[in-house]
Amino acid sequence: MVKDMNEKNFRKCVYIVLFILIVLFFTKDFNLFSDFYKNIKPVKHPERLDVLVNKNYQLDENYMPSDLEEVSIQFAYEKKYLRHEARIAFETLAWDALQEGYQIILVSAYRSYSYQEELYHHYVKTSGKNYADRCSARPGHSEHQTGLALDVMGENGDYNLFEETKEFQWMKEHAHEYGFILRYPSDGYDITGFKYEPWHYRYVGVELAQSLTKENITLDEYYFKKYGK
Ligand SMILES: [Zn+2]
Secondary structure, three states, rough: HHOOOOOOOHHHHHHHHHHHHHHHHHHHHOOOEEEEEEEEEOOOOOOOOOOOOOOOOEEOOOOOOOOOOEHHHHHOOOEEEEEHHHHHHHHHHHHHHOOOOOOOEEEEEOOOHHHHHHHHHHHHHHHHHHHHOOOOOOOOOHHHHOOOEEEOOOOOOOOOHHHHHHHHHHHHHHHHHEEEEEEOOOOOOOHHHHOOOOEEEEEOHHHHHHHHHHHOHHHHHHHHHHHOO
């Protein structure tokens, strides 16, 4: 009888622990234990090359970079705009890649606050808020609004499958030489707030890109270390 009771209690404990683990697993996705989209601060210097825009740092609704330039159509899917320095760096990168037989095409670059608003609400409407928050950024929280971020595709013509291309391997080896970093690495969700995006690159300037790549740290970590949270 006593043995039975102990066994029953033990089983109960196991079920409770399992239940807690499952709840923890899911709530992590729902950001209950993270501060994503909580304690939101305005971005003070949006024009800086090392500007941090994430789920806690928000760009003003009216912010639009003053030096946006159209990217050469040779390297873009359609009309796309980047800030002057990022535009030159990207075109140089895409040109050098092409000389070696790699075709890197821009699919998304500067996005305005209102465009991001539409995009985010489209995801919410079609797939729900949790999905939208994992795959997209709320308006003001997308670094595409800085004019320094871009999404690319390679030989298979699908940015979602960019990781499978030889162009991705080329970017892995060379992006930092042109001032770009892979902004959302596969193990970075807890820090960046975004799932792995092999297609998304951010211009930060050659010096910083080289050092972030060498140290293998995210822009968020660099920023917090330099400026505090
Ligand atoms: Zn992107």
